Amino acid sequence: DLLQAAASGFTQYSYAFVQQDAEELEDRDRPTATLMRARAKKLYLRGRDYGLRGLELKHPAFRDELKANPALAVKKLKKEDIPFAYWTALGWAAALSVSRDLFM
Numbered sequence: 001d002l003l004q005a006a007a008s009g010f011t012q013y014s015y016a017f018v019q020q021d022a023e024e025l026e027d028r029d030r031p032t033a034t035l036m037r038a039r040a041k042k043l044y045l046r047g048r049d050y051g052l053r054g055l056e057l058k059h060p061a062f063r064d065e066l067k068a069n070p071a072l073a074v075k076k077l078k079k080e081d082i083p084f085a086y087w088t089a090l091g092w093a094a095a096l097s098v099s100r101d102l103f104m
Helices: 002-025 030-058 062-068 070-075 079-098
Strands: none
Touching (some): 002 079, 030 062, 030 079, 062 070
């Protein structure tokens, strides 16, 4: 439960209090907005990592399997894994969305 709360919490916090502020600042203060997007990316990836840790509790080595063969790794997930999978994917996708010129 704590890992799921951390995965969702970091993702939601990053969007609500970091990414949105960065978007509002973009036209007025691009350097600060860029720094805030970098911070948002770190928070999103932290949420993603908590989600992956949660998935590995029931599916050991899930992260390695996901890198090797994503389709096969995801097929192993069950209905009860959906919250972890959702927050993991959302954190990962959000990190990509704010990365513009930042690499993963």
